[in-house]
Amino acid sequence: MDVGVVTPKKDGMNLVAKEMMLCNSAAGLILSTGAGSEMQFSMAGLHSEQDPNYHRVDDLFDVEAFAEVFHKALTEIREQRERHGKVLNDFIMANDIERWSQTFLDPSWSHLVIRQTDVTTLDDFFNIMLRTRDVRKAIVERVLKGIPIRQHFAISLQNAKESLELACKPDCFKIELQSGVDATVANKNNTVEFYIKNEIEELEKDLKFLEFIQSEDVFNIEQFISSLQIYHPDSEERFRNEVAAVVDMFFDADHFNYFFTDRDGTLKSYSCAYPASIQPAYSGVIQAQFARRCAQTCAIVTTAPLMQVGILDVNTIPEGYYYIGASVGREWYVDPDNKFKDQSIPEHDLQQLNLVFDSIAYLLEDSEFKIFNLIGSGLQKHFGHVTIAHQDSSNTIPTELKKKIDDKIHAIVEDIDPNNQLFEIIIDDRDIKIFVKTEFGGIFDKGNGIELLINHLKCDLTEGTILVCGDSITDIPMLEYCLIKNPKNVYTVWVVNGQNIQLRNQVHDLCKKYGNEHLVFVSCPEVLLGSMAQATIREISICRGAVTHHRHSSSTTQLEEGASTDDR
Template sequence: MADAINKDIVCKDNEDWKPIIFDTDGLPRAKLIAHYLAMDIGVVTPSKDGMNLVAKEMLICNPEAGLILSSGAGTDVQLGNAGFYTEESRCYHRISDIANVEEFAEAFYAAAMEEKEDKVANGSRLSNFLKSHDIDEWSTAFLDPSWTHEVIRLVPVTQLSDFYVLMDKTAQNSLENSCKPAGTTHLTLQTDAEDGEVLSIKYDIHDELSELHKDLAFLQFIQSDDTHNVESFVETLSGFHPDGPAIFHEEVARAVELLNEGDHFQHFFTDRDGTLKSYSCSYPTSVQPAYSAVIQAQFARKCAQVCAIVTTSPLVHIGILNMLTLPEGYYAYGASAGREWYINPALQFKDDSLSDEDLNLLNLAFEKVEDLLAKPQFRNFTWIGSGLQKHYGHITIARQNQEKSMHRVLGNLLSAEVQKIVKELDPDGSSLVLKDGEFEIKIYTRTFDSEMNIDGKIFNKGHGVRLLKKKLNLKMQIGNILVCGDSENDLPMLEECLEEAKDRVYTLWVTRSKPLKEKVSKLCAQYGNSHVGFVSCPGVLLGAMAQATVRVFNMRPISGEEDTAAFEDEL
């Protein structure tokens, strides 16, 4: 391709000049730095996390250069979480789809035409940030062989970005020492508004600290000589159950009985937040713990064939893929209620029913809601729960946190303002639908001309499962199906599976809600299905999955050292 371009674009006055110099041999350190210093724009566009140090080296060497990153670059996630790519301020250029030639060209053009003054200012901000969060900080948090809280460096926590970075590093002591009053799990964070006003919000980070404690216990477990004895770690999880170890073991036993009855599942569909992961105070802090990743990977490996996590969260840009620590290949990920799917870097697809007009209307709604949340009285709503999220096909606005500490009157006022925006953009209600819940407000686009045959309806998780079935040609009439969820949003996913497999569906729900339990049981009964179980928290479900995996190990042992080391393979 490079040769073809060089033959097509030539300089008559300089025959040796080439528009592209294509080199795959690498450069010595001195020449590499010289290239960094000479560059006008640095381009790092992997399909998935990689080449992070290259992007950082570029700006450390040349803070006056522009930067283009793909959304698959880990550096994009780090810089995005730190606030360097927002609607108000974009310190670099982002390419969401590296297969989109037009998007690539637009990014190159925008970077090339950027005013030098702006480019220097943005590059300097990024360079200073990278110098503050350098390799020493990273290695201290991640690479010390003891992996205990004794070696994690304490840092002050005063800004939201500090909190999000700490969650990525699981710096337990720093978070605990930042809680006020001492001994509580209450963390007050500050951020500066554009007008210079200092704003603050109070988080209850009980869940975040609890998950860190579990991971530290898990890391000690895998360093022991008893790593094949998974039951010992499940026993550790029992100490975190809100009702005590005895209740934990009772619930696990009942859940394991249901899983053992299903034996092996041809398909496994599950929600994430509230089901496999307890709710965090804010979505950017809901990074998947290591212990959970290993349990889920091993369950997928030994107890199920096709596994999929279906979530209402976005796919990227603080979405499901940014929150995972699972190895590649065990699960498919259906984001935006399964409207966009990630199977692997080479296999991704979306629902085809969204027109450009729908997307433009949704973008306008997002911009107006974003402006609304910039007002001082509403700004705290961006920092709780899901905050403000743009999905493929809908928008989510948080209106209450799990602790229910936000004033209800203010939440109702926010809801009224969002309703005005929807009414203004879609007076006759033909394109947009607003759903107002206890914790979130959602703005959906209606679905028309869809291959899923759901014209005029709101896309839900059941449609997401149907889309996956169609694209991958899943044979859901064959074998047992396991479905796990925790809210009414997951009911369509269960119903879709019941339509396909009737009494071969097994379902476990993480809920204490009697009305939801009744709805789940009633829905299953309509299909002659009684394979229903309930647990009170995600830890119980994970404990049951671990025990079910152990049972399979014992029943179907595999030869060689793989059997005793199987639970260590994902670490």
């Protein structure tokens, strides 16, 4: 195109003229006064008498004048036309829709903004957390696509954070909420108390992330990783040391053909209740970038259900980065049109499991036990098992009441399965889980879940490198399955605090059993996320059968603060 022509009689064709100049800034442009863009250009002074940057038709019915404008446009010297086109192109680029919205719309007026509100009930709390999910999803999508961040995102997260802080009791992170259920022995005031330090801190991290991600500083990622060290449970120095250890292991592996990870406790600190366990924006971006740059086949395997307050309700990563394995990997989600599940459970067993769920739900209608619907995971129906919380993260449930609900659950299961042929009950500090037994009498675990995915994808785990991340005993089968398939090329990171010696020993002994030494323990999810972010800051070249990398020149800047940076 040498000359673009947009000459409507009335206001219109605004975008057509601009698209022409964006596609070819060296072209000339003829506009009628009826074109919407002509008014904007004219008011901006782009059609001066001495040096007009485009050609204007004042009267479409004046044939002689119209022809003269065409002649001038077609005979314009090339250098002059290119100079004028560049002026128009620069103006259009500087005055896009983002600029317009910032100029004419106060972002705090938008209906999309989360406003500061009183948080006094459970519904208030869960609703505000759910709205942060929508904001965080939008942030993740925009960062990954390289689209500018909207100003109201930070306003929303700040308002949500302040709303939660104002609702807390003085000088602590405890919040007392009206539960909407009848008063009970354990809950005389008809309230439930949550410890929401994690929820507030995750909002704080997201606000910092927005600052760093919009910074023009070349070291903005390193600076954000460094900002996470204050959240380490022990010390900032230990944070740096643990990140350095994980990053070194990542660099040894260089690139992962497979990445299997747990979610809660591994990539996301535990929340007071599952509906509040919204994935932060910074975490979503880091995980997506790690999947994009450092791994090929990535999967999140969780005990949570898929929907109905499941992982899809609290996830902020766009589709396409991770396979989502819910119910310990018994049901898988790729996208709305691509889902599959374990087909080995007889219909009769599922019906009996539904009966267990309905019986527990009926039990929780009793005023004495309604509190168990509100804490932790609450009552969840998974594909292949049922979960009921019997203790919250702050251990506020009295021991007597906890034992009483445990006994009631056992009685329900024994009544439906008197011969102990269908179900197996697993109890931990927070939850009771009732699993449908497999055809061999065992329990479907995360190792079986990975096997289901691999068979569906027709992949071969004996080839390539595998990264496995977990934080609890339910993640060990996932690690063992990978070690059996490829003992020398499994790399694993475990988020385990120093007090949990038993789990540390189990993981260590399992790796030792298969002759594997690629193991790192860290103290909190922030270390793992910081390490994943650090691993993406490098130049990487991947081809089938050969993988090479070069460390980013600043891979340890801001992070190790003087620690050795010798490459391996």
